[in-house]
Amino acid sequence: MAGLELIFSTVCNATFCGTIDDNPLHDVKPVRHQLENFVNGTHLRIGTINYYPESWVERTENGTYIGRGAAFDLVHILQKKFNFTYEVVVPERNMLYSDNRPLESLIGLLGSNRIDLAAAFIPIMKNSDQFVTFSTVIDECNWMMMLRRPKESAAGSGLLAPFDENVWLLTLAAVMIYGPCLTLLTKLRSKLMPEEEDYIRLSPSFWFVYGAFIKQGTSLSPSANTTRVLFATWWLFIILLSAFYTANLTAFLTLSKFTLDIETVQDLYKKNYRWVAPEGGAVENAVKNPDEVINFLLKTVTTGRGRFLSVRDTSSFLTYVSEGAVLVQPSVTLQYLMYNDYLQKTRLGVPEAERCTFVVAPGVFMTKRRAFAYQHKSKLKSLFNPVIKRVIHSGILSHLSLRNLPDTKICPLDLQSKDRQLSNTDLLMTYYIMITGLAAALAVFLAEICLKRYIHPKSDAIHPRFRQKRPNKIEPAIFDDNRPPPYESLFGKTKGESKKKFINGREYWVIKKENGETRLIPVRSPSALLYR
Secondary structure, three states, X not given: OHXXXXXXXXXXXXXXXXXXXXXXXXXXXXXXXXXXXXXXXXXXXXXXOOEOOOEXXXXXXXXXXXXXXXXXXXXXXXXXXXXXXXXXXXXXXXXXXXXXXXXXXXXXXHHOOOOOEEXXXXXXXXXXXXXXXXXXXXXXXXXXXXXXXXXXXXXXXXXXXXXXXXXXXXXXXXXXXHHHHHHHHHHHHHHHXXXXXXXXXXXXXXXXXXXXXXXXXXXXXXXXXXXHHHHHHHHHHHHHHHHHHHHHHHHHHHHOOOXXXXXXXXXXXXXXXXXXXXXXXXXXXXHHOOOOHHHHHHHHHHOOOEEEEOOOOHHHHHHHHHOOOEEEEEHHHHHHHHHHHHHXXXXXXXXXXXXXXXXXXXXXXXXXXXXXEEOOOOOHHHHHHHHHHHHHHOOHHHHHHOOOOOOOOXXXXXXXXXXXXXXXXXXXXXXXXXXXXXXXXXXXXXXXXXXXXXXXXXXXXXOHHHOOOOOOOOOOOOOOOOOOOOHHHHHOOEOOOOEEEEEOOXXXXXXXXXXXXXXXXXXXXXHHHHHO
């Protein structure tokens, strides 16, 4: 029960109930009461800027401003707690920091004592405490990058997608090197043991390696154990490589995760992308500050690839993102931008597959803590900070910041579409292979013509009219055991004419061999196919 009472008292004290000092069992601090009496009934000047959804203003008919957002929800809690009134003051330009005039930025108004409190989620930058005093840390915010959703994944598509570029290069190197290695090793073996089989020349070795790579057979039949081990090694390599490739290709075409070309701030710098951010905001201050980590992006600003824009409405940045630029904003702001854009497309009747036109990169641009800001030596800090701390610990402020967002993730990186239809981009490599193969065959054909007719013509060429007729039967000088034997060698040479004869109800060819032996070959039975 004590734990429940502690939780209830924490939430109650952070919102509308009295402080813990109202308990008669505790000592009442006179300094605290003096501060409460100082604020009670006073009129405060509270400044803010348009940083949707944490803070923005609405102008009334009489020209005054009304503060909105989670920042002013916290101001209302403080107002009911300490009984003060306030007016909203907006800087001339929608900026947090400015080096020119103090009236242009929110920090400038606070530093020149024109406002008492800055009600906005202000990033705590390095060396910024010399101008103002920050309150208790409200949250820790991540600045993300939003870009236009590409049509295809940056991981590639089609036949090359399953393997990394380095894997393809090493595979190509293996195909080009293994053939010469095979020739070299067999030639070394034939020199050391000349009584066994001859070495395999370079051309058959290359065609064996290439044929095995595309899972084709070979006419080579090695008899030496060394050559057989070399052949088996290459076949095992191809079997494993093709198994991995087939599995990864199937997974890529069905369950592949969509990836972006930009994932980190280093990719933004290296890949020459354009990017935009609010003028006078935390990003500009961090880029121009030499003590910050992302100061290297200052080179992109000087070359025009990085721009800081002054806009009142954050939705205006979507135009630049649609044109190919990368938007850098807090993660909650980007979620609201994508959600509002999705709702607008839904009302206009845009098809479901075309509503998520933007996507947020998974990498973090930068991370900063955020807080309210006071004047230097302000009495409001010691009075407001305990209440702000209780509100933050109770989770009220984080709930208020995300209250208008759905529970599901908005336009995620992987849309997880149910059907995966192959497109021309997936099969583009097959077209390239076909065109390259035809071009290579044509080039080899032209090279053969030039080589045989012009470079090395046959000196003993005879005109067709003077050629002698060759005999029909030519005995082979050397029998090649790599090829199957001729048909007549299976049964020997025949003499006379073969005859058909029915024996036991079946038709046979009766063939007489040279030695007088008679051989029967079935004609109509299925086993006759073995003899044809």
